[in-house]
Amino acid sequence: MAMATIIRAQNRCDVTVPGGFIYKYMPSANGDFVKTYIYILSCYAQGRPFDVVDAADILETSERDITRAIKYWHEKGVICAVYDKKNLTSITLLSPWEDEEEVLEAEDSEESEVLVSAKNAPGSAPVEAASAPDYGEGEAITLSAREIKKIESDPKFNDLLDFAQTFFKKMFSSSDYEKFLYFYERMHRNAESCEAIITYCGRLKKTSNMKSIDKKSIECIENDCITPKQVDEFLLHQDRCEVVRKAIGIKTSFIPADYENLVDIWFTQYGFSEEVVRDACKRGFGKERPFEYVDKILSKWSDAGIKTLEDVKEADKKFSEDLNAQSKAVEKKYADRNKSNRFNQFDQRDIDFNADAEALFK
Numbered sequence: 001m002a003m004a005t006i007i008r009a010q011n012r013c014d015v016t017v018p019g020g021f022i023y024k025y026m027p028s029a030n031g032d033f034v035k036t037y038i039y040i041l042s043c044y045a046q047g048r049p050f051d052v053v054d055a056a057d058i059l060e061t062s063e064r065d066i067t068r069a070i071k072y073w074h075e076k077g078v079i080c081a082v083y084d085k086k087n088l089t090s091i092t093l094l095s096p097w098e099d100e101e102e103v104l105e106a107e108d109s110e111e112s113e114v115l116v117s118a119k120n121a122p123g124s125a126p127v128e129a130a131s132a133p134d135y136g137e138g139e140a141i142t143l144s145a146r147e148i149k150k151i152e153s154d155p156k157f158n159d160l161l162d163f164a165q166t167f168f169k170k171m172f173s174s175s176d177y178e179k180f181l182y183f184y185e186r187m188h189r190n191a192e193s194c195e196a197i198i199t200y201c202g203r204l205k206k207t208s209n210m211k212s213i214d215k216k217s218i219e220c221i222e223n224d225c226i227t228p229k230q231v232d233e234f235l236l237h238q239d240r241c242e243v244v245r246k247a248i249g250i251k252t253s254f255i256p257a258d259y260e261n262l263v264d265i266w267f268t269q270y271g272f273s274e275e276v277v278r279d280a281c282k283r284g285f286g287k288e289r290p291f292e293y294v295d296k297i298l299s300k301w302s303d304a305g306i307k308t309l310e311d312v313k314e315a316d317k318k319f320s321e322d323l324n325a326q327s328k329a330v331e332k333k334y335a336d337r338n339k340s341n342r343f344n345q346f347d348q349r350d351i352d353f354n355a356d357a358e359a360l361f362k
Contacts, residue, residue, distance in 0.1 A: 015042045020097025025078060035059050036069035037078065040091060050091060075174045094145075143185060156191040157184055164198050168209050179210045186217050192228040193220070200235045240267050243274050247281035248290050259291045266295075270302045275309050 017038060026034055039059060043050045052070075056063045070088065074081040080092035143151075151157050161180060165171055172180060187193050197220065201212040216235075220226070225234040241255045244263050255263065266277050277298070284294035306315055 015045045017041060018095065018097070020095065021078065024097050025076060029072070030069075032059070032061055032065050033069040033072050035061075036066055037073055040079065040093070044093060050088075052088065075178060143181065147185075148181060151181060151184060151189070154189070157189070160184065160191045160194055160198075163195060167198060167202050172210075176210045179214060183210075183213055183217050186221060188226055190226060190228065193226065193231040196228060196231045196235060200238075237264070240264075240274070240277075243278055244281055247278045247285070248294065249285045262291055262295055266298050270298055271307065272298060272301075273308070276301075276307070276312060279309060279312055 015038065021037070029037075036055065036059065039055055040050055052063050052066050055066045059066070070079070070081050070091070073079045077094060077096040080094055081088060082090045082092075161172075161177075164180065184191075184194055187197070194217075197213055197216050201209060201216055204212060219238075220231055220234055223234055225231050237260075241260060241263055244266075245252075245255050266272055266280075267274075272280075280294050280297045280301070281290075283297060284290040287293045301312070301315070304315065306312055
């Protein structure tokens with residue numbers, strides 16, 4: 001087939017598409033994703049800010065598709081998209097097809113190609129770090145390419161990643177892998193604490209493992225739980241609250257904060273096991289003030305020296321026997337009283353009415 005010559009019709013603003021992108025990334029990418037990347041290059045070449053709404057209008061697609069395209073290229077390392085909460089604030093053009101050393105040098109230089117959306121964030125300061133997309137609540141974490149490389153070279157991180165993938169019986173997607181990086185960083189790169197959270201979330205059998213891990217790690221940070229001991233104690237408290245919540249019949253996914261201290265008292269101060277607390281909570285199911293009712297039961301059990309479920313069963317048996325004895329005593333008391341009242345103090349007649357009836361009909 002003959003080769004076609006490309007001729008420039010007139011001078012205009014050029015948009016340079018890197019060869020590495022064309023050969024390595026474009027063949028496997030969605031068409032809308034490729035259009036979005038080229039449009040980003042066009043905005044940079046013309047010195048215009050990038051806006052999702054304008055991009056969707058010009059490319060005749062939806063805002064959701066533009067957002068998906070940005071996330072896709074961010075995961076591929078072709079761009080670095082930075083978010084302020086849910087708003088896109090800047091895009092840095094990267095070159096992952098180049099040698100890694102060149103990329104790191106470009107990261108430290110002031111010549112990084114940066115686009116800032118004027119509609120979301122004023123100014124055009126270069127962005128030096130990649131920011132995690134919106135994976136949930138909590139303080140935002142940023143990781144530069146150099147920091148990511150350092151984490152990936154950490155043997156503890158790689159062992160933890162292998163443990164997580166083996167535990168969940170699946171290979172992480174690029175999105176899950178990125179979340180896992182930020183999860184490791186969020187927990188101050190403490191592998192033991194991370195392993196405790198992974199194990200805990202695995203037992204919950206949630207559909208989205210990484211979403212559950214993200215949520216639980218954020219809860220740990222919000223409660224100042226970083227070390228393995230702190231994390232273990234926090235997760236144990238969560239387990240105990242879940243036992244109480246289910247047994248006592250609370251429909252919400254959490255126990256009111258006012259009653260969490262009671263849960264700690266039942267387990268820590270009284271020293272009851274989960275099965276004993278669960279048994280007491282079932283007795284409080286449906287009561288008007290269930291927590292107060294259960295607390296009264298457990299307080300009495302603690303005073304009586306009851307500690308195990310066998311002790312509870314023995315106490316229930318004794319209570320039932322005492323109740324029956326009490327009932328029989330009351331019945332006997334009223335029976336004795338009825339024998340000598342003013343209505344039956346005279347001698348009763350001893351007449352056989354059946355015999356008299358038979359004699360009449362003979």
